[in-house]
Amino acid sequence: MLTDIRLLSHQLAKPRFKSPKELVAWMGAIQAQEYAMAKWAVGTRLKSSSLQAVDDALAKGEILRTHILRPTWHFVVAEDIRWMMQLSGARIRTAFESYARSHKIEITGSDYIRGCNLLEKLLGGNNSLTKQELKDGFCKAGMEVDNFLISHFLIRAETDGLVCSGVDKNRKSTYALLEERVPPVKELHREEALARLATLYFQSHSPATLPDFIWWSGLTATEARHAIALIEGNLLEEKYDSETFYLHTSCDCKARCRKVLHLLPSYDEYLISYKDRTTVMQREHHPKAFNTFGIFYPVIQYNGRIVGNWKKDSKKKAPVVETSFFDEASNIPEDLLKKAIDYYCSFHTKK
Template identity: 50%
Template sequence: KASGIDIPEDVYTRCNDLLGKILSGNKSLTKEEMTIEFNRAGILTEDERVRRYMLRAEVEGIICSGADRDGKPTYALIEERVAPVRELSKDEALAKLALNYFRSHSPATLKDFVWWSGLTVAEAKSAIGAIGNQLITMQFELQEFFIHESCREAIGDHIQFLPSYDEYLISYKDRSAVLDPQHYPKAFNRWGIFYPVLLYKGRIIGNWSRETKKGKINIDVSFFEPADKVENGPLKAAENRYRKFREEK
């Protein structure tokens, strides 16, 4: 029972069976098309029932997102859309998770990995130990950081326009190494909202925003400290890269 709607288990079973039938053969259908099929099968679709049917099927691993069609999301059978993979043991899975994390987030601490992964401290330590021969350790401000061997190149001196919720900030429990704590409220708030920020030489130094008028993109930039302000050359280059990215999309 959810939101005042009582849906018996046998109805969920009928829905799951129907979804398996109508989506079979690598088909993708929209919610509206699903609703038509439910009606044809005599399954109630009033209120928010269809959303509950789909949510239950997703939770049970029957359906997943399909390819968007005409700007609308679709659903597909997960067994047809997701390629089969070899089942991993817990140790293998932990090692793979640690490898993927530190190859894309180095340098990072044990606390960062726990924060990002949701693992227990013991599990995180085991995962790090499993790939220890690929990690380099370093001490910085009384903390131990791990760096994957593939991530030892120096940080460039160009500016990057990072979007809201970028992994550069959101993936770490302690963000003080790249952002002065006094400026935290300018990068994210206590309710978990993150803002677009400027990255320069490894540090977050300001905010940026864009506005599109009559097809033209206007970019506004602000710096946290006067000393953080950079020359127009690197800033203009960053704007040009962003504009090119938008055009290619």
């Protein structure tokens, strides 16, 4: 079945990897605007892990967090950040500049050059600073910026390959200079990059359609079709409900996955990386998983289907999970639910 293959592709059944870096490298990119939830998205796909292990990978620069692909935050591995940014940077920059103009936010060419020089000065020597610290540094140097302007400035600097994520400070994300954070790697020609992006997506998200790939990658329809054509020898085509799905040849098409239950974070790849989500949940339940403004909620996945919601009780210091189900008569096995909750709690407490 489609969901069985997808569970294996996503490493949500029979996970193959032990380290956060291996997992993110396999997935290609993991949406990460909710920082804490994105770390759990990595942890829930590993054989065994902890928040500390994910934090360590981020601190070492093995995993980076930046605006890439679609104009939102993603985790990527250091080796992939440059060629992915070459593919998507201009498109992301255009999207955010359009947003900035609509909110009367503007950075002149001279201001941008001055700001880049300031960034290099403030972050030089492998320094990691939060957005607030950078804002304070800009203002101290006589370049007045508010929260909107510094955010827009930093996104532009990301897409130009000047900055990326640095070492966290008290669980807060920071910025660092890309050239200091990531050793140089061999550049990919555009066609090599397109083929690589398609390979990463379909190996980790199969089965998926062309519209799914367009949505996830941010590529134009023409670019996405070309990327698929470049790796057509490594893809199979299957029809599900009259739709054409692509499967990477590395997929186990005979796989069957049962007794699989995960507490998936908000914005998890299992849902957000597809244009059509009816393959894993009934349309009538969509508003319980995401709203029309693009907000995605934490959900419960059982045997490939999205069956409910969960949340952490914010009033408790120790992780305490509350759950609810779309269909209270769904007969979710208590032992599987307890195992999933226990793993979530141990992930956040294990050293």
